[in-house]
Amino acid sequence: MTFLSVKNISQQYFSHNSYTKALENICFDVSEGQFLSLIGPSGCGKTTLLSIIAGLITPTAGKVLLEGKEMAKEKLQIGYMLQQDYLFPWKTIMENVLLGPHIQKNRDPSLKEKAEQLLEEMGIGQTKNSYPNHLSGGMRQRVSLARTMITDPKLLLLDEPFSALDYQTKLKLENLVASTLKTYKKTSILVTHDIEEAIAMSDTIILLSSNPGKIHSTFTVPEELQNMTPFEARHHTTFPSFFKKVWKEMENLESKAG
Ligand SMILES: Nc1ncnc2c1ncn2[C@@H]1O[C@H](COP(=O)(O)OP(=O)(O)OP(=O)(O)O)[C@@H](O)[C@H]1O
């Protein structure tokens, strides 16, 4: 059975004086453990698509199946990480990580140990009793990742989680996120504006065109790059030629859009 199946998704937004066709007939499958990136121009519907996959928006048409079941019923199986970390400033790092289980009234004592382990693995174990405003942007995104992982979601959705970070922090965090997701064998979908990031992190890249958002092309990242850390991939000899291939398609798409 396909792990995640996105079937004929279309989305239209209506308001009293406007109408936007955000997505048209989007179809793709993601297998378990796969890392997929969505790239495309601003406004092509990437966030809309993630929100539909997360079950937060009911699409105008089509459906999303996780292990054969409709996504609306599977909401708790999804972890969502955003550009902004949305940590609560009045809660400690540990309390922020345990927020999801806390809301679900899950008081399982092993969760605290798991939170400690995740923070430790992310190199920020010493911050567990600190407050978010004492942490750098990169550290806060690590907390955000730990909070996303604590509920052991089947699917991770990452909406530009690195785009607010400086370049060096972003590269370090790419490695950390990729290795964490690999260790825990997570299936992930990343939205990014950055072609290099998409290549470094993913197995598959989907390029969307805009107005309305449609799948323009799908790329399989060369296997040798898939098996490396993002940092190593960026420095591999295959990287520049594959980058050019994706870049060219993106340019074709922009020239068509005029
Ligand atoms: N709640 C909404 N109501 C009306 N229109 C919306 C709504 N959310 C998004 N849109 C429109 O749908 C289209 C897709 O928006 P979306 O935010 O999904 O794009 P995106 O690819 O994530 O953009 P970006 O790269 O800038 O984050 C845009 O034209 C946007 O204006």
Ligand SMILES: [Mg+2]
């Ligand atoms: Mg967006």
